[in-house]
Amino acid sequence: MHQQLLNNISYFIYLSDEEKEWVCNKFTAREYKKNDYFLREGQVCREVGFIKKGLVRYVVSNDNGEEQTVDFNKELEYTCNYASFLDKSPSRTAIQxxxxxxxxxxxxxxxxxxxxxxxxxxxFGRLICEFLYVEAIKKVTSLYTSQPEQRYLQFLDAYSDLLPRLPQYYISSYVGVQPPSLSRIRKRLAK
Known part of the structure; x- marks a missing residue:
């Protein structure tokens, strides 16, 4: 049950047999159904999850209540709202x-x-935080400097394996355009 997690941690640091057993005792398996939430907007994030199977999206709502998908996590990745987790503040992001x-x-x-x-x-904690920091800076920079077509190409670079698993409206939301605009971008790129 925990072998993928142990492999992931062992990629970053050495684990003794005693430490592997300790890790297995601290991480608890949970099952979620499609559309369940790992974290709802307004809740304090109190856990980190390692995804063995499945896919999540990070969602923020604007003042009009419209949702925007801002990120994804898949198998063998961690999921958490780290800002809420670290400072125990209410999350502005939902994880679904x-x-x-x-x-x-x-x-x-x-x-x-x-x-x-x-x-x-x-x-291990430092390496994970450094990775998350670099990824966050890339995403923020992209929002301010990249046109939608470039953001779609960045999406393909990061998440091409997820294309068959994601509805187009989640992809268009992530890119920051309406679904018809995403269709036009795809057509232009296919030429």
């Missing part, structure tokens, strides 16, 4: 399952223990 999913979950307190209990736990 697009497919039925199996997720291994660890609480905030257990993750803090992870950092201190594992010999290289702090290193």
């Amino acid at each position: 399952f697009i497919e039925d999913a199996t997720v291994l979950v660890i609480s905030y307190d257990d993750l803090q223990d992870f950092y201190t209990h594992l010999a290289e736990g702090q290193k």
